[in-house]
Amino acid sequence: MVAALCIAAMPLLWCGAVRAQVTGPLSPVPAPSSVRPASDAPAMSIGLAEAVAIGMRDNRSIRAAFIDRGAQRYALAAAERRFSPRLDLLADVYRSDSGDAAITEASVSGTGSWLLPTGAQIGFVWDRRERLGGSDSTETATLVVTQPLLRGAGVAVNRAPVRIARLGDAINRLALKNSISETISAIIFAYRRLQQAQEQVRLAEIALRRTGMLIDTNRAMIEAGRMAPADIVQSEANYANQEVILFQTRQDLVSAQYALLELLAIDPGINIVAADPIDAEHVPIDIATAVEFARDNRMDLLSQQRTVESAREALRIARNNRLWDLSVVAAATRNGGRDAYLGVLPTRTDGRVGLQLAIPLGDPGPELVQVQADAALRTAELQLDTLDQRVEAQVYEGAQRIETAWRQLQAARRFRELASQAVENERAKLAAGRSSNFQLLSLQDDQRIAEIQELTATIAYLNALTSFDLQIGATLASWKIDWSDK
Numbered sequence: 414m415v416a417a418l419c420i421a422a423m424p425l426l427w428c429g430a431v432r433a434q435v436t437g438p439l440s441p442v443p444a445p446s447s448v449r450p451a452s453d454a455p456a457m458s459i460g461l462a463e464a465v466a467i468g469m470r471d472n473r474s475i476r477a478a479f480i481d482r483g484a485q486r487y488a489l490a491a492a493e494r495r496f497s498p499r500l501d502l503l504a505d506v507y508r509s510d511s512g513d514a515a516i517t518e519a520s521v522s523g524t525g526s527w528l529l530p531t532g533a534q535i536g537f538v539w540d541r542r543e544r545l546g547g548s549d550s551t552e553t554a555t556l557v558v559t560q561p562l563l564r565g566a567g568v569a570v571n572r573a574p575v576r577i578a579r580l581g582d583a584i585n586r587l588a589l590k591n592s593i594s595e596t597i598s599a600i601i602f603a604y605r606r607l608q609q610a611q612e613q614v615r616l617a618e619i620a621l622r623r624t625g626m627l628i629d630t631n632r633a634m635i636e637a638g639r640m641a642p643a644d645i646v647q648s649e650a651n652y653a654n655q656e657v658i659l660f661q662t663r664q665d666l667v668s669a670q671y672a673l674l675e676l677l678a679i680d681p682g683i684n685i686v687a688a689d690p691i692d693a694e695h696v697p698i699d700i701a702t703a704v705e706f707a708r709d710n711r712m713d714l715l716s717q718q719r720t721v722e723s724a725r726e727a728l729r730i731a732r733n734n735r736l737w738d739l740s741v742v743a744a745a746t747r748n749g750g751r752d753a754y755l756g757v758l759p760t761r762t763d764g765r766v767g768l769q770l771a772i773p774l775g776d777p778g779p780e781l782v783q784v785q786a787d788a789a790l791r792t793a794e795l796q797l798d799t800l801d802q803r804v805e806a807q808v809y810e811g812a813q814r815i816e817t818a819w820r821q822l823q824a825a826r827r828f829r830e831l832a833s834q835a836v837e838n839e840r841a842k843l844a845a846g847r848s849s850n851f852q853l854l855s856l857q858d859d860q861r862i863a864e865i866q867e868l869t870a871t872i873a874y875l876n877a878l879t880s881f882d883l884q885i886g887a888t889l890a891s892w893k894i895d896w897s898d899k
Contacts, residue, residue, distance in 0.1 A: 555745070
């Protein structure tokens with residue numbers, strides 16, 4: 414294709430540039446043998462408990478979740494200040510020029526408000542103005558107290574926004590806990606994948622050595638005239654196939670290392686090695702206890718319960734907003750000051766108290782909000798019932814999956830033991846000349862398959878236990894992780 418571009422009408426330098434452009438981008442790419450993590454680098458052995466601890470400390474997803482949690486806690490603190498007094502201050506100095514005279518004035522004003530849990534509103538306004546260089550000044554202070562009797566009245570209604578904020582914060586905290594549990598489970602799965610990859614490499618190396626030993630035996634039998642030279646081809650072909658399998662398992666091992674290193678936020682050049690042995694023991698599951706534990710600890714179920722409570726508070730507010738606005742209003746105003754000619758002006762205080770009624774007519778908005786809030790509550794309650802039933806079904810299914818995985822593991826262990834015994838028996842027969850090369854190779858393949866099946870069944874059983882912990886909300890408790898969102 415490059416040669417086709419280098420037509421006679423084009424300069425030779427241009428053709429050279431085309432060649433450089435085509436081959437250049439690949440030149441800095443390292444060969445696969447130099448890609449890290451390097452198998453010849455010093456190994457860093459790590460246990461599963463240590464991996465979980467490192468993940469809790471350094472995993473980027475967990476760290477990002479805690480950063481978001483800081484903003485969520487501040488939002489709750491802001492909502493908690495609903496009944497705190499508020500004050501705004503304003504000060505200014507300005508100069509006005511009307512042509513004949515220039516006047517410089519200064520003013521200071523303050524506005525305060527305070528909402529009480531009963532719904533009462535206390536408002537205060539203070540304003541002082543003074544002419545600089547003169548003796549004129551005015552000062553006004555006004556205090557207004559409004560206590561609703563219908564709409565906006567009562568501790569339950571006025572504390573509802575705070576309760577909604579607290580419920581939302583509890584949901585956010587459960588989401589953080591769920592994120593931590595899922596990340597820990599992901600680390601455990603990645604660690605077991607590394608264990609499995611390491612063991613697969615070991616089994617592939619053993620299988621390769623077995624085939625190599627068989628080739629040596631075949632050659633000795635050929636030299637002794639007890640085997641035809643053509644029969645060794647089967648063993649050599651099997652040896653080549655075992656080499657292919659070994660290369661693939663080593664690549665799987667590198668991929669497993671990268672996956673775990675990424676979750677632990679560790680330098681990808683580290684040659685990480687899983688130090689824990691692969692071992693599984695039967696764990697009996699009490700279904701009734703597991704279901705109750707899931708109802709008390711599963712994050713999505715607890716979050717939905719708080720969503721229902723929040724919907725109830727929202728409906729309370731919506732119903733209250735449909736009431737008439739009837740309030741008791743009391744106000745007091747105090748005026749004073751000083752005049753350049755009259756001196757200090759007499760202080761005067763005015764007060765008033767009465768009832769204030771506002772009746773909305775023809776506005777469907779409040780009723781619409783109530784209908785929507787009622788629908789949201791009923792929907793949330795249905796979702797809670799559905800989720801509760803789903804949780805129970807998932808617990809039953811998870812327990813059944815664990816028991817099935819254990820039975821598969823037991824069967825795989827028996828298969829591996831019998832396959833190993835069959836190979837030993839067949840090897841003895843071959844040495845005595847009572848078996849064939851093909852028969853032994855077939856049994857060795859069965860042995861390798863049995864070993865892989867046992868390994869796969871063991872990892873599957875351990876992963877089923879980990880998944881079950883996550884399903885019932887027991888991941889943090891199982892690993893004895895005491896965490897705080899602060």
